[in-house]
Amino acid sequence: MTDAELRNMVSKTLTCRIDKRENCSEKMDQFLKRCFYHSGQYDSEENFAQLDKKLKKHEGGRVSNRLFYLSIPPNIFIEAVKCASSSASSGNGWTRVIVEKPFGRDSESSAVLTKSLKQYLTEDQIFRIDHYLGKELVENLSVLRFANLIFEPLWSRRYIRNVQIIFSEDFGTEGRGGYFDNYGIIRDIMQNHLLQILALFAMETPVSLDAEDIRNEKVKVLRSMRPLRLEDVVIGQYKSHSKGGVTYPSYTDDKTVPKDSLTPTFAAAALFIDNARWDGVPFLMKAGKALHNKGAEIRVQFRHVPGNLYNRNFGTDLDRATNELVIRVQPDEAIFLKINNKVPGLGMRLDRSNLNLHYAARYSKEIPDAYERLLLDAIEGERRLFIRSDELDAAWALFTPVLKELEEKKIIPESYPYGSRGPVGAHYLAARYNVRWGDLDIEQ
DSSP states (O other): OOHHHHHHHHHTTOOOSSSOOSOHHHHHHHHHHTOOOOOOOTTOHHHHHHHHHHHHHHHTTSOOOEEEEEOSOGGGHHHHHHHHHHHSOOSSSOEEEEEESOOOSSHHHHHHHHHHHHHHSOGGGEEEEOGGGGSHHHHHHHHHHHSOTTTGGGOSTTTEEEEEEEEEOSSOOTTTHHHHHHHHHIIIIIIIIIHHHHHHHHOOOOSSSSHHHHHHHHHHHHHTBOOOOGGGEEEEEEEOEEETTEEEOOGGGSTTSOTTOOOOSEEEEEEOBOSTTTTTOOEEEEEESSBSOOEEEEEEEEOOOTTOTTHHHHOSOGGGGSOEEEEEEESSOEEEEEEEEEOSSSSOOEEEEEEEEEHHHHOOSOOOOHHHHHHHHHHHTOOTTSBOHHHHHHHHHHHHHHHHHHHHTTOOOEEEETTBSOOTHHHHHHHHTTOOOGGGSSOO
C-alpha cells in the first residue's frame, strides 16, 4: 500500500469527536501527513533496519520515542519484538511495545511468552493491553469506592452477599471461529477482562494512585483466590435456533470450526477470595456469546436488612427487597442503586426504585473509546491500566488447572439455543450458593 492509500483508509474513520474545537480539518490534515506505510517481514532484521532508517528520516534528529503495537498473530510476537528491539529501537528516547491478548493459553505458554519478551525488553517497556481496563465505568470503580464515604464501609463480607460480573454478546463467533476455537470463552473473556474487573473491585485501598501501588493490590487479590474447582464451573455451547422465521446458526455450523468441537462459547464460575475482607462471599462470573442481549455489568447484591420492620410488606420473597448496586459498563453506561421505597398512597405498599446515574443523560460529552485512553496512557508511560507479569501469572494460575481438567476429561458443554439466556446449569450453580443472577430479573 502507498502512503496515500493508507491515508485515504485512515481518513474514512478519522474524527475530532473528543476535541471538538475549531479547525478540525486542519488538524486532521496535520495528522494524516504523519501517517506512513512501510512493508516488511515480521522476522527480518534487515526489514526492521530499513524501517529504522525511514523513521530516522522523519524524526529529523529530534528525540525519538517509538511505540510498537503488536496487532499480529501471537505466534510471531517474539520474532517481531526481537527484530524491533535489535534493529529499530529508539537511540535517544523510549521504546515501548503494546502486546494484545492472548498472552498464552495457560500458565506454561504464558511464562514462555513472558520469558521470551524479557530477553529483548524490560518489564517497563512491555504494555499488556486489556481494553476492558480502559472502559469509563471500570476506571470509575475505584473513584466510586474510595472517593465516596457511603460505599467503602459497606465493601466487605459484612454487608455484601454476592458479587456478579456478567458479560454477554448477542452474536456468535461469525468469521472468528478458527481463532476462537483454539481459545474458548474462558481464555477469551474470563481469565483477562472479567478477572481484571474482579481484582480492581475487590482490592484493598492502595497506598497511592501510582501504577505499581494499584497493581500490587490487584496481585494480592489474585493470589488470595481459592483454587477453582471443576464443580464450580459450568460451560455451554450455542446451538442453532429459529426465531421469527430466521434461523440462527450453531457454533459448529461455522466453516472454520471442527464439527465435534467441545470449545465453550459460554461459561459461568463461582470464585472465592480467601482473605479477611471477602471470606465466604461468592463472586459469580458469567460470559457468553449468542445470548439474548449484549452488555457487561457488575452487580453487587447486599445482605437482607436484619430484623426488618417491613418484612411482611415484601411478601415471602425477601430477595426482591435487597439493595443492589449495578454498574453497567456497556452499552449505555450507568450506575444505579436499587432501594426500597413506599408507593405514594394511603396504604403501606413498598416497591423497589432505582437511584439512577445514567451517563448519557448526566454528561453531554462523548465517552472516549477504551483504546483511545490506553494508547494515550502508553504514550505517556502511565502503566496503571496495563497488566504486570506477576498479575498475569496469578490469573493463569487460577484458571489453568480447571482448563486442563475440562480438556483432559473432554467435558461436553451444555447446549443452549442461539439468542437464549444461556444454559440451565448456570442457574443451578448460582442456586448452590443461594444466588439469583441479577441480569435475568424481569425488572433488571
